[in-house]
Every structure is written in C-alpha cells, then in structure tokens.
Amino acid sequence: MTIPSESPVPAPGPAPARPGRKLGPIADNVGSSHRAWLEPVRETYLASGRTLSDLSDRVWLHKSKLSELLRGLGLYPRWEIIHRLSTELAMPDWPLYWLWRQAALDAQKSSDWIERSGDTPTLTTAHAAPPLEHSALRQMVESYYHRYAQVFLLDEASDIAVADTFDRLWLSWDEALSSPDTRRFAWNVLRTTVMAKTPHLDGQPELARAAFDTVALQTLTTETDRMHQIEESLKTFQAISRLPGSQLDVMVLRYLCGMTPEETSSLLGVPLAAVRSDERQAIRCLESILCPPPETEGHTA
Template identity: 35%
Template sequence: MRRGRKQQPVSREAGLCHQAWLGPLRDGVNAAGYTLDQLASRTGYSKTRISTLLRGVESYPTWRITYSVVHVLGLPAWPLRRLWAAGAREADKNQRWIDKHIGEVPYLQPELQPVAYRALKDSMTMHYTEYAVAFVLQIPRARWIVAETFDLLWFRWADAVRSPDVRRYAWLLLRDRVLQRAQRHDDGRPDLRAAAFHTVVQSNIEDPGARFEEINELADFFDLFGHLPPDQLDISVLRYLCGLDADVLPVVVGLSPARVHTLDHHARGALEHLRLRHDDPGVITP
C-alpha cells in the first residue's frame, strides 16, 4: 500500500476458498496503491475492519464489507460474490446466512463477461474438468474446482490479459486450484494411485482377479507421475490419464507445440527410468 504500512500476511486460519478470493483482492488493493486510511474513507468502514477483512482473521466477512472494497477497486463483483459464497460455506455458514448477507447488497450491475473470457471458458471447461477428475476423482468436485478457477480468472482478468499468454495464465491458475485439493503422499507428492480405479481398461476386464492385478499395475504406474516436475506432470496426466490428443495439448496448457513435445519426451523418459527403479530397486542408475 502506498504511504502506509505493508499488508500483514493472510491468516493461516483462512480456508482454501477464502484464500482463493482474498489473494487477488489484496493484489487489487496493492495495484491501486490505496492505504488503509484511503480504503476506510472510500468504503465507510473503519481501518480496523478493513484490515481484518484483508488479513482473513476473526469471523468470516460479510458480503457487504467485501463488496465495498471490490466496488472501490472497480473489480468485477459477480465472480467475487460466488467465490465469497463458497468461502462462507467452507466456514460453516448456512445458506440462510449467505442469502441474508447477499441481500444487503440488493443490486449489482449485469453480469457481462468479456468475450475472450467466455470463449476461453467454453473451449477449455471440458479439458480442465478431465484434468481435475484425475486428481480428485469425483466429477461434481472437479466441476466445482473448474468453476472456481474460471471465477478467479474473471476476477483477475486484467492481470490475465497483461500476461504473456492468457491460456497459460489460466492453466497455471487451474493447476494451483486442483493441486490444492489433490491427495498427497507424506512427502508432498500428488498421489494419483486412485485414478487406476477409473480407467476404461480395467473396467472392461470381467475376471475379478485379472482386474485387481491390472488395477495394482496401473496404480503403481500412475503413482510414478507424482515424481515428475509440474509441467511434465501436466502433460502426462492430460495425455495418458485423460487421453487428450497430442495436438490439443499446446492449446490447453498454453505452451508452444515444440515445448509440449519436449516435455512429453522427457516425461516418458523419466517415467521409464522411474519404472525400472520401481521394478528393480537395486538397478544402477546414472
């Protein structure tokens, strides 16, 4: 903040949904250069309450005070209202509480989404959902994460269009939201073993013993994905778990075809290397 003290960090007590919208809201305050005094003057709330809002401390904020800051910053209110409502549910607020506080701000401008944003959303929703399903397994939960991602993307659209590539910006945002909810090993690696239960191959095996053996083999293989660097992991999941064609991958992840080809090549080499070590822990590796 200009001419003021540096913002204090977000409370660790804030939930994932709360943090999801609080981060870009704080970024908006910083970009506008407002001090707490200026925000208090423009919103009509005290510095203490604005500071509490921006730090994510104490009780979950009402929509009214949240909207007051969004309005001052000139940020889109509709996606933030949905994100705010998700955070309220995460904070154990019931629907009656949510509706009551939304009703305190009775009118918003019509929801007019940018044309380029709508086009990106329409073309990527299915692919993003497939990627999310690979990590969280449940289709409704995956759809919710993708919806959260696109609301965050619209809320941060000004930043997205200033980035080198909007598609890449959107993909990294999705990856972050998915991995926040993914199952993990104790060492922090994503745990993709459960995806073995959802493959077409194993579902077509009628013999229970053969099916169990196939699931075990697939689970071991999918678990190796968690060792890959993030970009290689993305390409491997999209291509080998989600079944996306190679020519679609660059558009989805926002990278050049040459870069995607290189990532795929290195990922396949790394997976083979890891598989050999898994099958024979005593193998000598460079």
C-alpha cells in the first residue's frame, strides 16, 4: 500500500471574535456516538464566525436551547433541527445524518422516533457524494482500517466504527486538508472512534478477543496445547495494551494485522524511522514485562 504524501495546505486564519458569552464545553456524560457528529458541528460553528443569536433566528431555536444542543445537554435533538443547523453551517447532510442516526439508536430512540424526527427525503443532493480526495483515501485505506478495528471490536461494531470514521472525516474534510498530513489526520479520527467503542480495563483497551484469534492458536490440535497458548497469548496482549498509543498502534499493525514497516508508515502518515523506533521501544518494553531478569540473591556479610 502506498499513500502519496500531501503538501500542507495553509490553515485558515482565526475566526473573528464573537460578542456574548463563550460556548461551554461538551458535557461529560455525552457518549462517543453523540460526540461523533457533535464535535464536527461545534468545530464548524466555532470556525464560522457566526453567533448563537444569528443561528438561533435561522434555525428557529432559542439561543439558550441552541447552546445546550451544542454542548450535548438536554434531550437528544431531532434531525429536523440538526438539518437546519447543518444547512446554515454549509455542512454535508448525508454523513451528518448517518452519525446522528447511529447516536439516536445508541440513545435508545426507536426507529419510529427517528423516522418522525425529520423528513429524510429533504436531504440535499449537493453533498450526496464526498470529495474525490476523500473517496480516493477511503479506497486505499478502508481494508486496513477494518483490520485494525477488528483487533479491538466484534465484526458489527468494527464495521460501524470504520463507517463512522469516514463520515466524521467527511464532515471535517477541510480541516483534514489543512492539517500537516491528511493520512495522519484520518488515522487519528479512526483511532479516536475505535478506542471510544472499545471496552477498557484499568484505563487500557482490552485485547482479549485478539488473544483467541492468533495464528499460533489456530495451528494447535490438542486441548492442553491450546489452553497453554491461550494463557500465553492473554499475557502478551495484556502487556501490549499497556503500551503508549503510538507503540500500541505499530505493534497491532505489524504483528496482528501483518503489515510491513513501510505499509505501517504509509497508513499512519509518519516517517518510517518513527515506526521502527516505536517498534524497538515496544519490543524492549514487552520483553521487560514478559521476560523480567531473574532476581539475584542478596549477599550476607
């Protein structure tokens, strides 16, 4: 896999200062699927220079309610409100709708409520297809993204995570293009999405599922050998889960997804030297955890 490097696009200048109170942060209890569409909407609003008062008149929603919506407070919003807001902010409808719909399902909203909360045929066709560069990137990396996501998530959940990644990337495509490397930006979106959906234990992602799907385990025939391999694999993956983020990603891509250093570098959007460095450091760390040096007996006087 070769993904061509991209020249940085100058970032847009800062948005003009707004009058009135500053928009507060997203509430702590907002879930990952809700954040998937809310964060790009907030970022687009903050970059637009528009005010809540201005948008309130156009969206037909009181300013205080609009502020709550942009913070994830109150009841889960109906699509008709989000659609009016996306139109004012010139955001593409389709990826926003599918992210909003997934979050609605996660919020235990019924299919009937989803259908009644907005007229989906009013979705515009102006943004029915993503930018060509987005489609090209997706074609090159999607299969690799699936392999990474499946290390952490069951098949259906991993498919949703990858689909959400490309929808979220579409919503933030201008920001992706203005970043130092589009590939790195896209990977960060994938990683954030996958980790938000991955069960964690003591703050570390669980890799127990991967331990039961190793090549070594599949080649064993006796139950005793399989149990021994499961125990060994669980220890290994528990150690891998404690690695720093960049080292974890490199080890997952190299040893669980079977990618070469060059493919890993291209997918992550980082120099090959950085991949090799992360791999060396990760191996040293795992060796110290899994194969600690024997303790030396103290000498008596």
